Amino acid sequence: MQLEAAHAVEITKLVEYVDRKEDALIQVVRTHQHNADSAVLQTARYLEDNYYYYYYYYYYYYYYHHPRYLLYAGYLHLYS
16 A cells, blocks of 8 residues: 555656656657647638538539530540
8 A cells, every 4th residue: 555655656746747847858749739639620620611612512523524424515525
């Protein structure tokens, strides 16, 4: 029991040291984590806001560029 309490104290001291330590590596890791989270959230918000634009663009492009439509509209000729 005393050994576990001693380990908990040491771990707590180590965590507090890492939290207040101004180590360059730790700063880079924290900054990168923050930037990565921000980039993911920004991408999610953008896709959420522009979902219908991309959906209809995909539908329009693949409908009007499909060989069946191009044949029907006279843009594609099988035999010259």
